[in-house]
Amino acid sequence: MDRLVRQRPRPVVRRATSLPAGFATCGEFGWRHQAHGVEIVHRLDAATISDSTMIAGLLPLVDLGVIAGQDAFEAAAVGVIRTSATTEARGWAAFYDNSLQELRSGDSPFSPIHRRARSLILGDSVLEVGSCFGFFALQCAEDGRQVQACDISAGAVDLLIGNSRRRGAPVHAVVGDATDLPFADDSVDTVTLIHLLEHLDEWAATTALTEALRVARLRVVVAVPYEENPSEHFGHLVRLSEADLRGWAGTVGHAGADYLEDHGGWLILTPPG
Known part of the structure; x- marks a missing residue:
């Protein structure tokens, strides 16, 4: 922003x-x-x-x-x-x-992605990394969860904070880089990276996953689009497939990985230890 x-x-x-x-x-x-x-x-x-x-x-x-x-x-x-x-x-x-x-009613094209992501959350607390406008974080807060969010854009974070207060849906949002999260080790039950990694190069994507696994106690949830061509107007840098998800899982330390396909690809990681 x-x-x-x-x-x-x-x-x-x-x-x-x-x-x-x-x-x-x-x-x-x-x-x-x-x-x-x-x-x-x-x-x-x-x-x-x-x-x-x-x-x-x-x-x-x-x-x-x-x-x-x-x-x-x-x-x-x-x-x-x-x-x-x-x-x-x-x-x-x-x-x-x-x-x-629209996201709640299913009228948004993104509804199935948010619905699937919310179903994969473990525990009571969740951190959305790369929150942008924060629609996912707000839904989690309205579900009754303890929610934190971070985005690299200060403008997006300000919008999320303001609308969180206006709607009475508490979200603790801060400016933060996915490759250097401003959160303590093992401080959140579930960390989500929903349609974020397609914006990053290989080093940044792997580092973001490592950071998410450091912060998460129970689970890391990753969703990416499967596109024929990266959407330049959305800032997508790479064309992704399940092979990329498996490649990322092979380069970071974790205690288990699962893969799904539902309106794109999903990688669910269990933090080590």
Whole structure:
């Protein structure tokens, strides 16, 4: 999130009740090229903004080449959220509330992944590493678990803290690097890395797993997407398969590894000792 604030130039995003003339139409979104770059118009509002509707609106623009790269995609996404309501704060609140409702109801494409991850948690306490907006951490807190979260982005952590307080779902969120977790040894029952390792190179992925095993008492849960091509706009660096999961398991110390396939790949590790 901090990177998005510094990035220049970035797409200009605004909301309109109807798509104006001169814009190419793509669902609830429209776009046009200008001298300063691309201008995007959308019709999402506080009732309809969510992680899934925002992504569904932007992905066709990626396919068309209107948005290219992670920085432009994230800047456009943040722009859509900020302009979806009468104030930025209301836009973020609606984004969180609607996204969490969709994840709970099964209407989000990510619902099966979060449901599976929550089913794999052992114990009462959980740490989400690479939490981003923190939707998974918030669901775990609303399930009654003791939840911590960390992300490398201070902006994302601030958003999670604010919405955790607003929703009354306690999450202790801090800025932290997956390769150097700011948590003590054996301090959390389950550590999750949900759709994180595809963002990392080989050294960082192995180090992140080692760190997760250091912090976890009972279990480490890893989920990765299986893609034909890494999604550059999401910041995915590598194409992963079960062979990669098994390779990681072979390079870190653990007391057992299990593998699943459910909307991507899963690696469940038992910490040593």
